[in-house]
């Protein structure tokens with residue numbers, strides 16, 4: 001319900017921010033134990049479809065950091081930032097950061113509705129099981145950059161946005177080259193920001 005409301009009316013998000021953050025602060029210590037071991041498969045399949053270099057990447061709503069770490073492994077030359085409203089989730093994420101990725105991945109508190117980055121900062125903005133804020137995605141992506149939205153259990157995912165809604169929202173913000181992916185128990189959509197819009 002929250003996902004649907006915020007996707008349709010992003011200006012409602014400030015009403016939800018505090019309870020959502022509190023919910024994930026509470027869930028943080030048990031989050032990974034609740035995850036299906038295959039939960040990131042659609043996210044990883046979407047990463048594999050990205051053609052071209054990625055130097056700067058953002059994982060939005062990174063939680064305990066699995067998406068950010070997957071990006072770092074897939075693109076060893078990339079600087080990866082994982083952002084989340086819940087500092088407690090990020091404490092868990094930092095615990096998972098192995099020494100070999102410590103120079104490549106950083107985690108910081110921030111809100112997807114108002115990303116603390118300049119325009120045209122990233123080549124990739126990724127989301128796993130996260131409410132999308134498409135104006136911000138379009139703003140922080142470089143022309144030609146990629147965005148992906150993965151849902152670990154497809155339409156059964158508690159935070160889910162159907163591909164038609166995502167595609168419509170992305171098209172009107174100048175995204176092209178869509179791919180819809182089904183993998184494991186989940187789905188993902190990958191899109192590219194046009195070079196010019």
Ligand SMILES: C[S@@+](CC[C@H](N)C(=O)[O-])C[C@H]1O[C@@H](n2cnc3c(N)ncnc32)[C@H](O)[C@@H]1O
Pocket residue numbers: 020021024060061062063064065066067083084085086089110111112113127128129130131159
């Ligand atoms: C369902 S969890 C997904 C976590 C992780 N991506 C995964 O798939 O395991 C959603 C995460 O997004 C964070 N979140 C929700 N709304 C957010 C927002 N507007 N900005 C940043 N993080 C947000 C929550 O705190 C939570 O950690």
